[in-house]
Amino acid sequence: MLFDTHAHLHFPEFADDLPAVLERARGVGVRWMLTIGTSVEGSQAALTLAEREPDLYAAVGIHPHDAAEADEAAFEELRRLAEASDRVVAIGEIGLDFFRNLSPRDVQAEVFRRQLDLARRVRKPVLIHCREAHAETLEILRVEGVPVAGGIMHCFSGDAEVARRCLDLGLFISLAGPVTYPNARKLPEVVRLAPEDRLVVETDCPFLPPQPYRGKRNEPAHLPITAARVAELKGLPAEAFGARMAENALTLFGIRST
Ligand code: NI
Numbered sequence: 001m002l003f004d005t006h007a008h009l010h011f012p013e014f015a016d017d018l019p020a021v022l023e024r025a026r027g028v029g030v031r032w033m034l035t036i037g038t039s040v041e042g043s044q045a046a047l048t049l050a051e052r053e054p055d056l057y058a059a060v061g062i063h064p065h066d067a068a069e070a071d072e073a074a075f076e077e078l079r080r081l082a083e084a085s086d087r088v089v090a091i092g093e094i095g096l097d098f099f100r101n102l103s104p105r106d107v108q109a110e111v112f113r114r115q116l117d118l119a120r121r122v123r124k125p126v127l128i129h130c131r132e133a134h135a136e137t138l139e140i141l142r143v144e145g146v147p148v149a150g151g152i153m154h155c156f157s158g159d160a161e162v163a164r165r166c167l168d169l170g171l172f173i174s175l176a177g178p179v180t181y182p183n184a185r186k187l188p189e190v191v192r193l194a195p196e197d198r199l200v201v202e203t204d205c206p207f208l209p210p211q212p213y214r215g216k217r218n219e220p221a222h223l224p225i226t227a228a229r230v231a232e233l234k235g236l237p238a239e240a241f242g243a244r245m246a247e248n249a250l251t252l253f254g255i256r257s258t
Helices: 018-027 040-052 064-069 072-084 105-122 134-144 160-168 186-193 220-234 238-253
Strands: 002-007 030-036 056-060 088-097 126-131 151-153 172-175 199-201
Touching: 002 199, 002 220, 002 238, 018 030, 018 220, 030 040, 030 088, 030 220, 030 238, 040 056, 040 072, 056 072, 064 088, 064 105, 072 088, 072 105, 088 105, 088 134, 088 151, 105 126, 105 134, 126 134, 134 160, 160 172, 160 186, 172 186, 172 220, 186 220, 199 220, 199 238, 220 238
Parallel strands: 002 030, 030 056, 056 088, 088 126, 126 151, 151 172, 172 199
Antiparallel strands: none
16 A cells, blocks of 8 residues: 655656556555646646546646746646645645756745745645755745645655754655665665654656666556665565555545545
């Protein structure tokens, strides 16, 4: 029983075979999936999909890559989507990406702040994307505050010190495929130091497949590989700890497990 807390199942990469992708996920025990918007149009598509599939939920938000396109109409539509349905369980993905810098940094920061404010107003947790921008992301979160509903540092890529600061802010830490890579050095330490009730797992599919599938399209059916690696690093049985991480996600998103 697993929860894929970060997937992009409405992306064109899945347009041709989504039913088969979902069946494979269900077949290996991935019981809940969150499909995450990265733009206004993508957020609309995420919600449409979540309303169609009983085990799929949606998050709405504007990715830092797309921040330059966020205008007032976009924030207005995001707010409408966030309140449109109880299938929308989070605001994301939002944050800063100073690796690719597809939008100007000051614009990324402003769009991140605006969406933290949106999450506060609609009382939903945030899904934070942070690449090569840990100091700046933590500073914005320190000044603005993490919304009461909490949040997840998605595809965590920081070191132990960044992890401690995220945990102090009340955030969950989400591990994706990179924790399975043989050269992962900082992530095992991060997993070991994080409390059991603050860890979740994700695929970030179609991106970042775990080790055996590197170079291919990722999908939720590969989540057990990442979950098993996290459990192994914790020294806990894979199945039980996978279920524990699913419970963490269900609690954060306010979803009943029955
Ligand atoms: Ni993502």
